[in-house]
Amino acid sequence: DIVMTQSPDSLAVSLGERATFTCKSSQGVVYSSNNKNYLAWYQQKPGQPPKLLISWASTRESGVPDRFSGSGSGTDFTLTITSLQAEDVAVYYCQQYYTAPPTFGPGTKVDI
Amino acid sequence: QVQLVQSGAEVKKPGASVKVSCKASGYTFTGYYMHWVRQAPGQGPEWMGVINTSDGTTSYAQKFQGRVTMTRDTSTSAVYMELSSPRSEDTAIYYCARGTASALYYFDYWGQGTLVTVSS
Secondary structure (H helix, E strand, C coil), X not given: CCCEEEECCEEECCCCCCEEEEEEECCCCEEXXXXXXXXXXXXXXXXXCCEEEEEXXXXXXXXXXXXXXXXXXXXXXXXXXXXXXXXXXXXXXXXXXXXXXCEECCCEEEEC | CCXXXXXXXXXXXXXXXXXXXXXXXXXXXXXXXXXXXXXXXXXXXXXXXXXXXXCCCEEECHHHCCCEEEEEECCCCEEEEEECCCCHHHCEEEEEEEECCCCCCCEEEECXXXXXXXXC
């Protein structure tokens, strides 16, 4: 199975400031045939299911604010929240869907 | 709008099987695979398996092989996940999650979750 790791475990960011956190996979998650990275990011608020934010490492889902951006390729990925808002307090998970079983990272908790 | 509505919380004694339902609406049920993902307290999500809602074929994570059964009922647009011989380590929130149209193994809509507590 592909192991996903995330860092840091948690971080506190002031309102309006930038939050950046990383995700690493134990093996590459990019298919050479289409050059796509099979990596998603989810946001989970307390008492709610995960919400899909970004797929293909950098494609925002419909309705996701443009302050969220994903980047990276191969084994190293980053999620950036520019200008953190109060409603962004959550745990953020990365997930690879390159191969079964799909696996999630342990999450990064973002606080104000 | 797409909705996945799951059955209510369950409390089970070790060894007594548990069955969770997930009713889909707002889209063509048989057009998308449905997955089950669980999340233990304070942990990241863990994929359990997937069912092809069109023909009923399934694929389970190795960890759950022999203990989990996923079924579907196309007449009611519902999927079911049954976990047999649960133990305390199976205490978790269980989610159904729809596989996307563009790739099988990531999830665009999730149910609200069903808390399963296994305790003697």
